[in-house]
Amino acid sequence: MGNSEEEMFYQLDYDYNYTYVDYLDETLLSYQNMHSVEALVIAFVHIIICILGFVGNSLVIVTYAFYKSTKSMTDVYLLNVAIADLLFVVSLPLIVYNELSPWLMGPVACKLLRGSYSVNLYTGMLLLACISADHYIAIVQTRRSFRMRSLVYSRLICAVVWASALLLSVPTFYFYSWCQPSYSMDPFIEEEEIDQTSGPTQYICEFRFTDETTALNTKMAVPSTQLAVGFFLPLLVMVCCYTAVIVTPA
Incomplete structure (x- = not known):
């Protein structure tokens, strides 16, 4: 009777361990499949x-360069918006690569990419605000538009925007x-196991403080600064300018 109970205990323990290991394998495989599909879609x-x-954006830059009429x-x-967006689309694949x-x-490319x-972000949104202000001046302030909408002013404003950004x-x-x-970059590895894992040293590009x-x-x-200067300020300028344009009688 005692031997039967002991055999039953070992059998239950074996079944439990086998089921648990099998569950971990299925979970890991499911995660890897989901991660692969997500990475492929992204x-x-x-x-x-x-x-x-x-x-x-390249067509915009080429058109501006070869367009001979008065700009x-x-x-x-x-x-300048096209140049800023071109910087974004060039850096976007590297940003996605860094996330995955x-x-x-190396460190230089890390700082240049994120910077x-x-x-x-700042340049694109601030220039959109400048475009809306230019439309406001052209439509609402018609009498002063010829004096205020000069190429010298526009280039100076763009320089200020880039410097501010x-x-x-x-x-x-x-x-x-x-x-x-x-x-650990693997969610199935516990933090205390990081030092015990073998393999080449992995590096990431992220904020690091002392x-x-x-x-x-x-x-x-x-x-907070990105949200205030890169979103709310341009949004406020655009709302005010286009509201004034809409209510201005034709």
Whole structure:
């Protein structure tokens, strides 16, 4: 009787371990399949965006370069928007690559990639605000539009926009670093097992700080500034300008 109970216990323990291991294998396989499909879809969508964005913005730049007629203030703004968007579509594949796999291109490329993305964010949105202000001046302030809408002013404003974008992007250039992650990039590996795993050292491109205070302040200041200057300010300018254009009698 005792031997039968012991055999039954071992059989139940074997069945449990076999079922648990089999469950882990199925879960890991399911995760890998989902991750592969997600990566494939993301790559396909971003390839389409990059191709269309590169072709479209390149055509804008070529058209501006070979268009011999007198250029307007809006044309200068559109040229700079195209340049900013071209920077974005060129850096987009690398950003997606950085999100899906370890970063292999070194610290300089890491800072340039993330910094150029930040510059593009500010420049593109601020230039759209400038275009809406130009439309407002051309339609509502018609009498002063010839004096205010000169190429000299447009180039000066674009220079100020680019300089402001670079200045606002300094924290991104400075704090993004090429570093070894303190966590596993595989969700099925526990944090305490990271040091025990064998293989080549993996690096990522992300924010890295020397102390918690700097980390907290920067992680609050950078997104807040991007939201305020890169979204709400241009949105406010565009709403005000186009509202004035709409209510202006023909």
